[in-house]
Each structure stands twice: as structure tokens, then as C-alpha cells.
Amino acid sequence: MQAPATAATATAVPFDQYNPSEEHLMLRRTVHDFAEREVEPQALESDRSETFNRALFNRAGELGLLAITVPEAWGGAGLDATAAVIMAEEICWSDPGLGISVLAHGTLFVHNLYTNGNDEQRARFLPKTVTGEKLAGLCMTEPDSGTDVLGMKTRAVRDGDVYKLTGRKMFITNGYVDAGESGGRHETGDCYIVYAKTGDEISSFVVEKGMPGFSLGQRLKDKTGLRASTTAELVFDDVPVPLANRLGEEGDSTIHMMRNLELERLVIAAMSLGMARRCLEIMNRYASERKAYGKPINSFGQIQRHIAESYTEYMVGRSFVYELAHKIQLDKPGHRMETDAAKLFTATMAKNVADRAMQVLGGYGYFGESVVERLWRAAKLNEIGGGTLEAHHKNITRDLARHPEAIR
Amino acid sequence: MRHRADFSGGELNVIVLIKHVIDVELNVRVRDGSVVQDGMTYVLSKWDENAIEAALVLKDAHDGEVTAVTIGPERSGESLRKALAMGVDKGVHINDPATEGSDSMGYARILAKTVTRQPYDLILAGRQSQDTDQGGTGPMLAELLNIPLVGNVVEIAAVDGTKLTAHRNGDAGKEVVEVTLPALLTANDSLNEPRLASLRGIMAAKNKPMEILTLADLEIDPATVGAAGAGTEVVEMQPPRARAAGQKFEGAPEEITKEVMGLLVNEAKIFG
Secondary structure, eight states, X not given: OOOOXXXXXXXXOOOOTTSOSHHHHHHHHHHHHHIIIIIHHHHHHHHHTTOOOHHXXXXXXXXXXXXXXXXXXXXXXXXXXXXXXXXXXXXXHXXXXXXXXXXXXXXXXXXXXXXXXXXXXXXXXXXXXXXSSSOEEEEOOBTTBSSSXXXXXXXXXXXXXXXXXXXXXXXEETOEEEOSTTOXXXXXXXXXXXXXXXXXXXXXXXXXXXXXXXXXXXXXXXXXXXXXXOEEEEEEEEEEEEGGGEESSTTOHHHHHHHHXXXXXXXXXXXXXXXXXXXXXXXXXXXXXXXXXXXEGGGSHHHHHXXXXXHHHHHHHHHHXXXXXXXOOTTOXXXXXXXXXXXXXXXXXXXXXXXXXXXXXXGGXXXXXXXXXXXXXXXXXXXXXXXXHHHHHHHHHHHHHHOGGGGO | OOSOSOOTTSOOOEEEEOOEEEOTTSOOOEETTEEOOTTOOEEEOHHHHHHHHHHHHHHHHHOOOEEEEEESSGGGHHHHHHHHHXXXXXXXXXXXXXXXXXXXXXXXXXXXXXXXXXXXXEEEEESSOTTTOOOOHHHHHHHHHTOOEEEEEEEEEEEETTEEEEEEEETTEEEEEEEESSEEEEEOTTSOOOOOOOHHHHHHXXXXXXXXXXXXXXXXXXXXXXXXXXXXXXXOOOOOOOOOOOOOOOSOHHHXXXXXXXXXXXXXXXXX
């Protein structure tokens, strides 16, 4: 928002925390135009048919959306956490399936590799991942350990200049691609950062498609929502990973993981904001136009409660997420409790807003064409992925017990 | 230096005229005879995006430089930077309070002084701005510069030496017009699909040249432009009338057709 800037009436431009600079505003408008023109027309069908739209993903790469937080020297846009939030919000306003694919690739691999890798590794992996030519992801969760991440069983044992990596990783976003135009054959994506135990500590490695022993396990079909992204189990059977693919020093990756989780959770919170905003827009418009007993339904108290509570909770979440984004410095951890809290609140907020939108739309809301139905299914994921609600409860409570001063 | 005498085979230098307008998608309100500006957001006028896209396509084909020009207060710089982010090479911003209240002729006078400061082969503009929908500035500028005008262009078919062929939507259908350059074209929105600025473009825009000029820099007498120099006066402004709700018809197609035809003939009297 800008005040008129005539000489006589010049007033200070109020600070807009959602678009703190002109670049941020331009980014928001660009991603929104992209979402409206190119993402939205395919969103329903990609979700319905469980199709990862690779051409659209590469288009996101062309626009620079896969490396938003990576410095320009490495092919990124060199923008901040607020920019990452804006982008996620605007994409997920339309298609959280594409949104989570971009998150897994851009935040969990590209940003992570830039932050924790060395120049040689950046030179090797960034050029083709910032464009989307290569599809990437992150492997943390295992079949037998999720919230209890340090209980992971995947191991890497050093043997000279090679680590032998063995284990299984579960629910991996961008876990597979269609290998042939005709379909029917599938393979893993191109590269993944894999967390594994080296002794008692955690280290991280880049595992690349085609390494001996690295294979696609189950393709995890029939997700509730976000069906335009692929999810798989990935199998590592004595995979020889060169020392040159280890990120940082051996045993250093607990900190890598924690630091990256902060940005991941912030971005997931932004995804929830985008979904909630869309649902709010839809229910607000519908309730103004739809009539019952001769009056628009937004003149009835029951509907008013759905709309007003949704708006209020959305604005609370939005203020929290953007205020937090403004404070986060990408190269430093230190906001774990707040990022946990932001995701804890916004995940359930978006789920509830989507549910109220469906209620306001009635029968129409229950069908895919309403958009609300697709977002209603998608919103639930954020209560589970990137940290369950229970993981956030645990982290927040533990951190508050240690740092009661954080409440003040 | 009005324009280059001969550019055949060389680079094509294009000037794009753009305007930063109130976002008409929002609820525009009128108070005390003028549009309420407080709390409104502003965007690049949509037909100007088509003009920018056309300029960038020509640049890709013929090389040369694309310059975007705008007149308006500080905030108008935002649309210039969007143009730069899309790929325009340089921006010129005429920011002078005395330009306020200009009518189309006033803007055309200012632009005539501005564009003739550098050699140009082609001027592109939207066919009208999205706020006033007047569509006068482009044609008036062509007249002041004494160059040919093609309005409402839907296709730029060829640029060959000193000639340009454009297709325009005219009264009786599509017209194919050949003009000698330099010329001024105004863009229809079916001319092209404007590109999105990439993030790289957005970041690069900050480092592209942007010239900020006052009327004094252009040696324009303030009395000839702005509200002072306007030959037209808006004596009253009213908010657009709210559209009445449409009417829905349900039933068998044959019956609905009869009913609708009856209403069109007897109520709407469209066959008057």
C-alpha cells in the first residue's frame, strides 16, 4: 500500500511486512501471475490423476523459483526467508502439490546443499538443480522412525574414500519420476541429500541416481492430498558414496538438519497460509452471492462465524509467519521454537479454514471443481509432514522449559 | 535529433510508453468528484504489458535497445522497474508535480519532448490506459511527432528495412497496414501473451539505468501541461454503476430459447 506521493500531501509509506521491499512485491505478483496463468489450469487434473507435472516444475525453475534463497553467484535469486514465504504462499494458493515438490527440491535439497556443502559440491550439484533439469529431494524419515529422527537406522560406514550406505527412507517427496513417455516404468529422481548415522552421530551425503545399490522401493500412491507430487520409499543397499559427496564433516549433520528444518517449517507454514487464503477468498465470494430465504447467506450468523473466525485465524497466522520470516537469517539457526510454533498453528488453521469453506459451500464444496475440496485434502498434510503436531509440541515444551525467558 | 535517418539492417531502437494505474480489479471508489487514492494499489496498465512484450520480441529479432517511459509520481517507478524486470533495458521517469492533471494532449506534449532526446525507430504503447480508458495519448503523440500511427495492433507481421507491417483490428475486420519507420503502434491485448518477469530479471532490474526527469530538464513550460495546460476538464466523476445480477433460465432448451427470445425482443428490445 502506498500513499499518494504528491509534494503537498507526501506521507510516509507505511511498512508492509508482507511485502517489505519492492522486489518482494514484484516477486509476489510474478508468482501469483504464474499461479493464475500456468499452475491453476492444470491443478485439478494433476491432482486427480496423480501426475507430477515435470514441464511445469521446470518452468518454475526457469522463473528462478527453485533457488530463491541461494546467492546469485550460484544461480539463485539471493533473496531472504520472507521471499521464500511469499513464493510458497502464492504457489499454494493454487497448487500445494506443485508447492511441496518445489519445497522438497528448492529448500530441502538446493538450499541445504548450498548452506552445508563446499564450493566443489556447489559447482557439481547446483547448476542443474537450480534450473530443475535435475530433480532432487531430501531423505530423513524412515519406515521405523519419523518424529524420533535420531532413532534412524540408515548407516554409513567409511571404507577409505568411500562410505557404504545402507538403509531405507520413507515418504520421500520427489521420490520417483516416470521414466518413459509411454508410462509404466519409473525411476528415482536425480539426487538426494540422505541423512545417515556414522557411529552415534548423523552425517549427510548426496546420493545420485545410478549409484550401485540405490533403488526405488515402493511408489507410495493414493495420498489423501498433494497428489501432483510423487512420494516414494528409497532403498540403499551398500551404496558406495564417495567421500566427496559427504556434506560437511563426519558427524556434523544434526546441526545441518536442525537448521534446515527451521526454514522447512517456515515454508510449510507459508504453504498453509496460501491454502487458507484461497479458501477464505472462495467462501467469502460464495457467501456474498449465494442466497437462501431471499438473502445472501453471509447475512446469517452461522455463516458469519465461519468467515469471521477464518479471517481472524488466517491473519494471526499470517502476521506470525511474516514477522518470523523477517527475523530469520538463513545462515544461522536460532528460531526453532518459533518455526515449530508457526507451523503448529498454521497447519491446523488452514485445515480448519478449508473445512469451514467446504461447509459454507455446502454440496458444491464437496466436489473437486470447487478447489476447496482439493485444498481441504492437502491441508491435512501439514499436521504431519515436516514435523508432526506432536513433534512441535515436544520441541516447544522442551525449549520453553529450558528457556522460560522466551515467553516474555 | 529526431530519429535515425537510416536503420535498415541495423538495430531497432524501441520506446515503450507505460502507465502506472490504480488496480481496477479492486473496488474503486469516488469521493468529492475524484477517485479515492488512499489504500489503493497500483499496477502496470495491462495493454502496456503487451506493448512491452512486443518490444522485447522485436529486440530479440533485431537487437537494439528498449526504453520504457512513464509520467507520474514516485510510485510510478514501480511499473518502470517491472518493465526492466521483464527485460527492458532502460527506464525514463518524468516525475514532476506539475504534470498532475494532464489530459492526453498534455501527456503527449511531455512525451514528444522526451522521446526525441534519443534516436528511435518505433514507439509502442497500450491502446489505452486501464484507468481512464481514453486512448488519446498515443495518437496525439504520433501527430506531434508527425509519424505514422497504427492503432489497436493485433500482430506485428514484419519489420523489413525501413518498413513495418502490422495487423490491426478495424471496424470492418482485420486490416493489414504498412508504415514507414519511425512509427507509433498501440497494442491490443491479443497482440501477444506478456512474459512473466523471472527472479533473475527482478534482481537485475535494480542495476539497470533509470533516468528521472523534471519538466525543467525537458525544457517544458509547466503552463502548457498538467491541469494548467489541459484543454479538457473532468467536471464530474461517478463510480461505475454496479452490474445488475444476471438472470438464470432453467428447463428444456426449446422452452428456454423461446422464453429468452421473448425477453430479448419485448423487454430488452435489442432488435428495436
